[in-house]
Ligand code: 5AD
């Protein structure tokens with residue numbers, strides 16, 4: 001698929017045009033990865049972050065956030081819940097830290113989760129940029145998938161959205177290191193960012209293809225009132241437009257990459273109550289139901305109006321299962337749900 005062809009898909013606007021795009025992407029999804037939703041229980045381990053991205057509600061510069069870190073035991077309990085719910089795998093996500101104590105902590109937690117589940121639970125990490133050595137240690141501890149969003153494939157747009165000490169090239173290099181170290185690699189972007197064009201988004205999809213990634217997590221940018229980007233551009237935010245673009249990105253990515261795992265993210269659900277189901281119908285096949293204890297959820301607000309902050313893991317699960325049944329799909333219980341693209345990559349390489 002060429003760049004002009006991708007731009008054309010992303011530009012779909014009229015209802016019939018969008019329906020045709022999502023229908024085509026859905027057919028490819030069924031053929032390549034099946035109409036089976038893969039679940040990963042999401043554990044928001046800590047909202048402390050050393051970075052200061054201009055769009056993010058838990059950026060280090062936001063002093064209005066009470067910072068927390070879950071204990072090892074709390075995380076183990078959530079992992080047990082994931083197993084009880086038959087989710088098959090968990091994602092440990094947090095703001096970014098590189099200090100030795102943090103690296104040790106995560107290594108220990110990953111080992112613990114793997115041991116107490118008898119290796120039944122798959123562990124995905126989403127913990128930002130790290131050294132090769134750290135990625136190696138966490139992989140050796142038993143984690144096997146890593147999510148690191150590039151946020152945008154345009155170094156220029158990246159520079160406009162981050163402080164000067166954040167490096168696009170450093171982040172992109174991490175994706176190469178992760179692949180070389182044997183991880184299943186996920187990346188992704190935000191769409192609808194101020195200053196972003198359809199060509200930028202088409203380049204994002206080409207970037208995913210060029211990096212040969214296995215998983216994609218992306219979603220619309222949503223304003224957070226206590227961030228520079230939210231303050232400056234929040235007023236002009238158009239939720240319907242953001243949702244349409246988010247769904248178009250999922251569909252175009254499915255058509256271009258075919259056998260990868262694509263997440264229907266919480267950001268879609270923030271824009272419409274059925275946003276995630278619409279993501280599944282536009283080509284996504286992964287959902288990350290939140291396991292974070294209810295009392296902590298309000299602390300992990302990347303954007304305003306994040307859904308589900310007042311409910312517990314049981315309620316999150318019940319709603320989700322009903323929604324998935326409602327669109328006629330099934331759930332891949334007790335399964336790591338690895339990306340078929342990763343398996344294909346092992347054969348070819
Ligand atoms: N809107 C949407 N997504 C956001 N993220 C951070 N802030 C926002 C926001 N305001 C996303 C980034 C990051 C991921 C953890 O959450 O893409 O990689």
Ligand code: SF4
Nearest residue numbers: 049051053056059095
């Ligand atoms: Fe930290 Fe990630 Fe938020 Fe950036 S987007 S401030 S790295 S949590």
